[in-house]
Amino acid sequence: MEHVPPVLSLDIGGTKLAAGVVTGDGRIHGWQVAPTRREEGPRPVLARLFDLGRKAIAEAGLPEVAAVGISCGGPLDAATGVLECPPHLPGWIDVPVGAMASEAFGVPSALENDATAAALGEFRYGAGRGTSTMLYLTISTGVGGGSVIGGRLHRGAAGNGGELGHVMVRPGGRRCSCGRLGCLEAYASGTAIAERARAALAAGRASSLAAIDQPTAEDVSRAAADGDPLAGEIWDETTWALGSAITDLVNAFEPELVVLGGGVTRSGARLVDPVAAAVARDAMPPAARSVRIELARLGAGVCVVGAGAVAHDLVAGRNTHA
Numbered sequence: 441m442e443h444v445p446p447v448l449s450l451d452i453g454g455t456k457l458a459a460g461v462v463t464g465d466g467r468i469h470g471w472q473v474a475p476t477r478r479e480e481g482p483r484p485v486l487a488r489l490f491d492l493g494r495k496a497i498a499e500a501g502l503p504e505v506a507a508v509g510i511s512c513g514g515p516l517d518a519a520t521g522v523l524e525c526p527p528h529l530p531g532w533i534d535v536p537v538g539a540m541a542s543e544a545f546g547v548p549s550a551l552e553n554d555a556t557a558a559a560l561g562e563f564r565y566g567a568g569r570g571t572s573t574m575l576y577l578t579i580s581t582g583v584g585g586g587s588v589i590g591g592r593l594h595r596g597a598a599g600n601g602g603e604l605g606h607v608m609v610r611p612g613g614r615r616c617s618c619g620r621l622g623c624l625e626a627y628a629s630g631t632a633i634a635e636r637a638r639a640a641l642a643a644g645r646a647s648s649l650a651a652i653d654q655p656t657a658e659d660v661s662r663a664a665a666d667g668d669p670l671a672g673e674i675w676d677e678t679t680w681a682l683g684s685a686i687t688d689l690v691n692a693f694e695p696e697l698v699v700l701g702g703g704v705t706r707s708g709a710r711l712v713d714p715v716a717a718a719v720a721r722d723a724m725p726p727a728a729r730s731v732r733i734e735l736a737r738l739g740a741g742v743c744v745v746g747a748g749a750v751a752h753d754l755v756a757g758r759n760t761h762a
Contacts, residue, residue, distance in 0.1 A: 441521070441667055442449075444463070444464025444755075444756075445464075445503065445504075445505070445506035445755060446461050446462065446469070446478055446503060446504075446505050446506070447461070447462055447498070447505050447506055447507045447508065447509055447748050447751035447755065448460075448461055448462075448493050448496065448497060448505040448507070448508045448509070448545060448547075448749035449461070449468070449508075449509045449510075449511070449552065449744045449745070449747040449751060450489055450490075450492070450493055450508065450509070450511070450744075450747065450750070451477070451510075451511040451512070451743040451744050451747060452485075452510065452511070452512040452513075452537075452542065453512075453513075453528070453554075453582075453743075454476060454488065454513075454529065455474060455475065455476055456473055456474065456475060456476055456529035457473065457474050457475070457476050457485070457488065457489045458471070458472065458490055458492075458741070458743070458744050459471075459473075459489065459492040459493045459495070459496040459744070460470040460472065460496050460500075460741070460744045460748075461496050461497055461500035461502055461505060462509070462744065462745060462747075462748025462749070462751070463751070464752065465565075466561070466564060466565030466566075466745050466749070468741050468748075469496070469499070469500035469501075469502060470495070470496035470497065470498070470499035470500035470501075471496065471741070471744075472492040472493075472495050472496045472499075474488060474491075474672070475598060478528075478529050478530070478532075480593055480607050481531060481532075482523075482529075482531075482532050482535045486535075486537065486540055490540075490541070490544040490545070492676075492743070493508070493544075493545065493561075497592035497745055499543075505545065506547060506548060506751075506755045507547050507548045507549065507550065507751040507752075507754050507755050508541045508542065508545050508547060508548075508549040508550070508751060509549070509550050509552065509557070509746075509747035509748050509749070509750045509752075509754070510537055510538065510541055510549060510550070510551045510552070510747055511553075511554040511557040511558075511743040511744065511746060511747035511750075512526060512529075512551065512552075512553070512554055513526045513527070513528050513529075513539070513553065513554050513555075513584070514526060514553045514600045514614070514639075515600055516551055516553060516554070516599070516600070517551075517599060518550070518551050518552055518595065518599040520536075520538070521536060521537055521538015521539055521541075521542075521549060521551040521597060522534055522535065522536050522537070522538070522551075522670055523535040523537050523551070527617065528581075530556045535600050537549075537551055537580050538550070538551045548754055548755075549555050549751075550747075550750045550751050550753075550754045551755075552746070552747055552750045553584075553586070553595075553599075553600060553602070554584065554743045554746075555576070555578050555584030555585050555586050555602060556569075556586040556593065556595060556601075556602050556734030556746075557743055557746030557747045557749070557750055558576060558578055558683075558701065558736075558738075558742040558743050558746045559574070559575075559584060559585070559586025559587060559588060559593065559602065559699075559746070559751045560586070560588065560593050560746045560750060561574035561738055561742050561743070561745035561746030561747075561748075561749055562574070562576050562699050562701065562736050562738055562742065562746075563576075563588045563593075563738065564737060564749050565738065565745055565749070566699070566737040566738040566742070566745075567626075567697065567699045567734050567735070567736055567737045568588065568697055568699060569717060570589050571588075571695075571696045571697045572588075572590055572696065573587075573588065573589055573590060573693060573694070573695040573696055573697075574587070574588045574635055574696060574697045574698070574699060575604065575686075575689055575690075575693060575695050575697070575698045575699070576588075576698075576699045576701065576730050576736070577604050577605070577659070577682075577698070577699070577700055577701070577702075578701045578702035578736075578742075579628055579629065579630070579682070579700060579701070579702040579703070579705055579711075580629065580630055580702035580704060581629060581630055581631050581703075582605055582609045582617060582629050582631065583604065583605025583624055583625040583628055583629050583702075584603070584604070584605055585602045585603065585604025585605060586602040586604075587601075587602050587604075587693065588603070589693070590741045592614075596658040601695060602606070604624070604689060605621065605623065605624050605625035605628075605629070605683070606618055606620070606623045606624065606625060607625060607685040607689065608620070608622045608623055608624075609622060609623070609624050609681045609684045609685050610622040610627070610681070613626060613627070614626035614627065614632065618717045621696060624682070624685040627677060627678060628678050628681045628682045628685075628704070629657075629704070630656065630657035630658075630702075630703055630704050631657075632678075633656075633657035633660050633661075633674060633675075633678055633704070634654075634656050634657050634659075634660070635654060635660070636674050636677070637649055637655045637660050637670070637671070637674055638654070638655065640670055640674070641655075641670075645670050646670070647663070647668055647669070647670035647671060648663050648666070648668045648671070649663055649668065649670065649671060657701075657703070657704050658706065658707075659671075660674050660675060661675060661704075661710060661711075663708070663709040664676075665707075665710055675710070676714075677716040677730075678711075679711060679715055679718070680714075680718070682700075682711070682715045682718075683714060683715045683717070683718025683719060683722070684718065684722075686698055686715060686719055686733070687718060687719050687722045687723045690719055690723045690727045690731050691723055691724050691727055691728060694726070694727045694731075695731055696730060696731065696732065697731065697732050697733075697734060698719075698731060698734075699731045699734055699735070699736050700712060700715070700733065700734070700735055700736065701735070701736030701742060702736075705735055705736065708735065712733055712734070712735060713731055716733040719731065719733060728754070
């Protein structure tokens with residue numbers, strides 16, 4: 441069996457940093473988490489991230505890491521390892537994260553969009569094992585995604601492909617964070633679910649949610665399950681938007697599997713069942729018969745596992761950032 445050396449994997453989120461050593465079986469060793477404190481700016485944050493990486497290496501107690509994989513929301517230039525202007529990190533403009541990581545650890549590095557990395561992680565080690573064509577959507581603060589086509593991670597011409605959250609579901613609808621009107625993210629993200637609930641309450645709609653100071657998407661999901669009419673409307677609109685977008689994606693890609701991850705999917709069957717039913721009803725029959733809709737399996741470590749997979753590909757010479 442081919443020997444796969446361990447790699448260091450780092451994840452840069454808007455609220456937290458994570459680090460771990462990832463082995464060839466997709467397991468995380470020496471797991472570390474700390475607050476991002478993004479307001480400090482890139483250099484102090486990255487200095488603390490690299491310290492987390494050193495702690496992870498020390499705790500893992502494994503042979504020396506062969507590369508560093510870094511996961512972060514884009515836009516980014518994966519080929520050069522530069523973070524261009526990620527919205528979740530205000531003021532981080534053209535930060536050479538890849539070069540800084542290589543200098544800090546003395547090994548090659550690979551920078552990848554976090555949702556794209558997560559897609560590779562789920563494909564290789566999670567729900568997508570054994571498939572060839574798989575779509576991944578992370579439904580959290582925003583809606584991101586990634587795709588594996590014929591066993592290969594699809595990055596797109598500029599390296600930022602897979603923005604599945606910006607499929608349009610309602611032309612002229614709610615304004616999305618990207619500036620367009622009617623994107624999936626404007627309806628299905630945790631942020632959008634909470635915003636719609638708060639707007640309805642502010643407009644005088646009656647709901648058990650009124651007893652909660654700032655209701656979240658999780659509150660809406662729970663209230664909908666308990667039979668609250670307003671929460672039920674918002675949840676139905678959410679699953680409709682997801683079902684509509686995923687139907688279009690299934691028609692376009694005809695995947696074997698669509699994996700749903702992110703915080704909003706903690707609602708489980710209340711989210712997956714109506715989405716799967718919509719796809720089964722509305723997708724083209726051959727595509728509908730071929731696809732499964734399932735929850736992600738890698739949990740909170742998905743981006744770290746995914747960035748590790750990207751780093752393993754770099755070591756093996758399979759990196760496609762050319």
